[in-house]
Amino acid sequence: MDAVVHATLESFDAATHDRLSADPVRNTVALTSLDRIRRSPATDLLPTLITFHDNGEVIGSLIRTPPWPFQAADLPLPAVELAANLAARIDPDAPGVTGPRDRSEAFATATGKNYTESLTTRQYRLGTLAQPTVEGAGRLATEEDVELLGTWREAFLSEAVPEAPNEPATEAMRASLRLGNGHALWVSNGTLVAWAVASLPQAGMTRLGPVYTPPEHRKHGYGAAVSAFASQWALNQGATDVLLFADLTNPVSNSIYQRIGYQPLDDWAEFWWKH
Secondary structure, rough: OEEEOOHHHHHHHHHHHHHHHHHHOOOHHHHEEEEEEEEHHHOOOOOEEEEEEEEEEEEEEEEOOOOOOEEEEOOOHHHHHHHHHHHHHOOOOEEEEEEEHHHHHHHHOOOOOOEEEEEEEEEEEEEEOOOOOOOOEEOOOOOOHHHHHHHHHHHHHHHHHHOOOOOHHHHHHHHHHOOOOOOEEEEEOOEEEEEEEOOOOOOOEEEEEEEEOOHOOOOOOHHHHHHHHHHHHHHOOOOOEEEEEEOOOOOOHHHHHOOEEEEEEEEEEEEEOOO
């Protein structure tokens, strides 16, 4: 077994596009991350792109889009030691790894670093969408909502993923809108009360997230309503696999998603290195 570090996204795509697209559910994070790189202006933070080969055949991959952790969903377990050693040499600034638990934990262990489990999630896929009956109505966000979306994104990350890199939130939201992602807002009595994002479909797959309701508007069903609205937007865009991740330490969100039609698939875990 050997590994190839790709200097360009074009080279990596040539080796992995068909492979990743053949399993868009498992490779959801990689597909959306790579699409964002392709269609966004170039930055100084170049991605780390590695493929693993056995007898000339591509058997897996490992990617990182700075400043975020490695994505191990396509990492073959037999390549974990090779991947950890190579990653340490070519990308020493990586903060951690995320992916299905068996792969991300194996990679984290193989690095020999001290790490903490920062996030445990369950991946869900939409079956039959069940629209909840909730006061208010949904609408899609526009450029005029960018400042609010930036504020809500910062609040969401501070609450749900405190280890997340510090990025300019408003610019991230503006870029997401320009990429064509669906930013759904729920409006009750003229007040914006909840937000959910659905990515533009890739290989038939859309992923929801973030989903956020400010604390003062919780326990009214707005999170379920805006999630269903965003899910319907994704279906209208032609998505065949509508996915999301729910924090396993939050039983409320897990039950809400199941009530509107989402079915559990797999457990993922995110590990960050201790410094």
